[in-house]
Amino acid sequence: MYKVMKKQGKIVEAYRLGDNSKVLDDLEKNNKLLNLNDGRYEVFSQEAVNSESGHGQIAKKGDWIRLDSLGFPYPCTNEWFEKNLLHIKGDNYEQIPKSLKAWDYTQDMCKEIEFLIKEKGLKINENDNQKYYCAILWKNPESAAKDAVIVFYNIVYAKDGSIMDAEYNFVERGEFNRTYNIV
Structure with a gap:
């Protein structure tokens, strides 16, 4: 992350x-x-x-x-x-700029992505670079290429550090590069 x-x-x-x-x-x-x-x-x-x-x-x-x-x-x-x-x-x-967490395929697996896979239906398709990420977002199936970024808009952690909920979206790499800075 x-x-x-x-x-x-x-x-x-x-x-x-x-x-x-x-x-x-x-x-x-x-x-x-x-x-x-x-x-x-x-x-x-x-x-x-x-x-x-x-x-x-x-x-x-x-x-x-x-x-x-x-x-x-x-x-x-x-x-x-x-x-x-x-x-x-x-x-x-x-x-209003605020610090957010993000993840892409170059990063190690983390508990936030594991949560999305187990609880939010995120699928990572290692065999399809164009539809590498798939999930139901805004009540419809979405997909994004392997170079896209998963941006977390909100992550709710329990007192023990486990994840209770997360809001996220896929951001196409070109759009990510134009609109975000890594901090």
Whole structure:
């Protein structure tokens, strides 16, 4: 495991699902966002597009999407968004930098990754470099290439040091290099 932090001053575009927005309309037209018309949306991040399921990550009205540097949307809950992003102006926000844990295939196996495998359904496919990591994230199957990074947004430890829960996502290597620093 190593520690990472979003690059300071990194501005992202973000949009609340359910609001009227040309960007949200364009994402729908480009098959990166699907309104399920029941208060839920399928959000097609890079990892969702690369999965075999044909489905996006499930988010709900009132949640937010942030656009990565290639224009792919990533969902986040309203609660997380309000705690972690500062409004700059218009649709621009800055993520409040904080130290996070991350892991990739070059690292030794650790208890956090073992927890994801045993308790959160993470699968590591040694025979497929394009779909090396697979898991259900945001209620849909996701996959990422071998060079992707697993970034932990929150890890809950018990008093004895065992892991009770963990929130994480796959981050495509190019996106990781553009948006994170190793600290």
